[in-house]
Amino acid sequence: MSEEPGEFTGSELLRAAGRVRKPEPRVLAGARAALWSAIAGELLGTGPGSERPAVAGRETESGGAARRRQAGPPQGAREVPAGGGDPRG
Amino acid sequence: MEPDGVLIERSARGCPDAFVEVARRHEVAIHGYLARRAGRQAADDLLAEVWVRAFSARGGYDAGYGDARPWLYGIARNVLREHWRTSSPGEPAAPAETWADPWDGVNDRLDSAEEARAVASAVRALPAAEREVLLLVAWEQLSPAEAALVLGVPQGTARSRLHRARAALRRVLSERDADEAGVST
Numbered sequence: 001m002s003e004e005p006g007e008f009t010g011s012e013l014l015r016a017a018g019r020v021r022k023p024e025p026r027v028l029a030g031a032r033a034a035l036w037s038a039i040a041g042e043l044l045g046t047g048p049g050s051e052r053p054a055v056a057g058r059e060t061e062s063g064g065a066a067r068r069r070q071a072g073p074p075q076g077a078r079e080v081p082a083g084g085g086d087p088r089g
Numbered sequence: 090m091e092p093d094g095v096l097i098e099r100s101a102r103g104c105p106d107a108f109v110e111v112a113r114r115h116e117v118a119i120h121g122y123l124a125r126r127a128g129r130q131a132a133d134d135l136l137a138e139v140w141v142r143a144f145s146a147r148g149g150y151d152a153g154y155g156d157a158r159p160w161l162y163g164i165a166r167n168v169l170r171e172h173w174r175t176s177s178p179g180e181p182a183a184p185a186e187t188w189a190d191p192w193d194g195v196n197d198r199l200d201s202a203e204e205a206r207a208v209a210s211a212v213r214a215l216p217a218a219e220r221e222v223l224l225l226v227a228w229e230q231l232s233p234a235e236a237a238l239v240l241g242v243p244q245g246t247a248r249s250r251l252h253r254a255r256a257a258l259r260r261v262l263s264e265r266d267a268d269e270a271g272v273s274t
Contacts, residue, residue, distance in 0.1 A: 011227060013208045014258070018228035020129065023120040027133045031120075034137035035112055038144050039105045 092155030101148045108147060111157055112140050118158065119165050122229055126169055135172055139165045159238035162229060166239065211261040215254050222247050223254040 093111050100108035119139055123132035143164050150160060212220055218240075225236040237247035 013262075014212070014223075014227045017208050017212075018125050018224070020121050020124045022117055023124075023129075023133065023136070027120070027136065028116045030133075031116065031136040031140055032109060032112055035109060035140040035144055036106075038141045039108065042105050 093157035094150070094152035094155045097147050097150045097157060098152040100144075101150070105144070108144050111143075111161075115158060115161055118229065119161055122162060122165050123169065125224075125228055127172060131172060135165075135168050138168050142168065154238075156235075158229075159231065159235045162225070162231070162239045163241070207262065207265050211258050214261070215257055219250045219254040219257070222250040223258070226251060 093114065096107045096111050100106070100111075116136065120132050120136050123135050123139075127135065139161065143161055146164065150157070154160065212223070215223065221240065222233070222236050225231045225239055226233060231239065233248045233251050234244050236251070237244045240247065
């Protein structure tokens with residue numbers, strides 16, 4: 001099945017509709033600062049991720065709700081099926 | 090360059106700051122995803138939440154997936170859903186139609202208002218599930234297989250949704266072009 005974005009009518013219009021300006025550097029830096037804060041919290045044993053890390057690809061009992069919801073690529077959105085509908089399509 | 094999966098695994102095994110490189114690699118793309126769907130201001134606010142959640146969830150990441158984008162888009166998708174829920178607490182629950190409708194800013198992003206209307210109406214007419222796959226591929230430049238990971242659906246499902254969405258869009262835009270040709274002759 002040929003499914004490259006450029007191969008169907010309207011693809012350029014569609015891509016143009018999705019064009020957005022790059023974020024300001026300060027926005028990216030601010031988001032990274034929040035990440036650093038979480039990292040520091042873990043290193044100091046005070047953050048939400050400060051419990052013993054799980055082996056990649058596996059879950060732990062102590063992982064917390066966020067980890068259970070969002071562990072690994074296939075589970076990134078498993079909490080919410082596509083469009084809120086039936087995940088089986 | 091080390092794959093994202095290696096960095097994430099390392100960050101989960103005693104070197105948490107390795108995760109920052111993953112964020113650096115994908116921050117513009119994830120911000121763009123958020124901005125296209127919720128607006129620039131909301132994207133500015135929500136990006137940090139995506140990183141904190143991803144960092145918190147990294148222990149369960151399967152390092153066999155070298156590219157973390159589908160996983161990160163999936164987390165961003167959930168962050169967006171919560172954003173919509175909390176920003177419109179009194180609204181009736183219609184998340185599938187509400188959160189997946191990223192068209193508010195489209196008029197500003199296309200040169201021609203007429204083009205914007207045509208594309209927006211064609212895509213709006215799609216079922217939400219088909220629209221979401223289409224936009225993940227067209228806007229985020231994901232493959233159908235990667236879009237399937239984001240959405241947590243089988244690859245075949247994502248492919249068939251994409252196929253239907255493209256066929257519908259092609260049909261609508263072709264009809265529009267034919268109408269315009271008829272008017273101009």
